[in-house]
Amino acid sequence: MARTGSLRLFRCGRRHSKGSAVGLNNAFVSEGHKLLEIVAGIVFALVAYQVYLHQYFKGARFLLVRGGIARHTGDCNDLNQHVEDLKSTYADVKSTDYGRSDLSDTSHYNMRRRTWQEFGTSNRVHNCSGSVLKNASSQPFKYLCKYFDIKGDEETLSRFEHVLNNFAAAEQGKYLLENERNHIISMVDDNIPKIISAFSKKRLIRELGFRPIDLSNLYFPVYTFRYISAGGNSSAKCDIKLDIANLDKFIAYLSDVVKFRNSVAGQRALMTSSLREKIKQRDNYTCQGCRLSAHQVTNLLLEIDHIIPLARGGMTCESNLQTLCWKCNRTKGAKVLQA
């Protein structure tokens, strides 16, 4: 009797567990349905939002806002282009063409060196021994000049000062530009639906007509010393980035080399970041061409100009330097080129 009873209990138990499995299945199915409904709802909302955006940006109300600030947008885009031009200064300074060659790895026994594929790809990479690499890391400028054919003469010094002057203006320019763009957008913010300013800011900026601002500093030239052992198993590298801080130091270094060779060249001032700032202060942050002042016009990009250009024998000294706004400087630069 007892055995039958326990058997019955066992059967009952199985029947019960089968029932709960079906119940669980049903629960899963209904949960699945709910999930599908939620996903479908989200997809529908996203599609509806995109349609709304499309219609809004094509609508008369938005076009009115866009037209109202068109002049400011145009100014911003001009400055954006100017900043990009300033960044490209270095290409004119150091663009030595060393010619072409073909390198092939003719190793036997399948010992092809993967790292050799990278050889010769850039004029700014020098493959060297371990000891040169170590020395380059402790005396970067000395090795930069020696292995990358940068001469320690007055002409090279002037070119690097020109690069620093332009890079410093580009760095300042890109942040002033971003501030100016945000300022213009804040002026029309009340006329833009909150949902768009909150969730589609990037698209809003694009649809208003602003060109994207590149805030990265990837344009700073980087010189690399690279050591790879013969077997390719051991390697190390040393990067020398000519950013603003390093350019300031590099100019002082080149100046010392030039002075060492020719004492007359040491008479002039160096176009460093501190001299740039000193000239702007002296001119009370006011353009000496159009008299616009950074005190009155927010986000005004001011640059330092040689009154008599270097190409015409002008010197880098305080009396031959002046503050100009970027527009006046650009206009003057174009006139000098045409003359």
Ligand SMILES: [Zn+2]
């Ligand atoms: Zn001006």
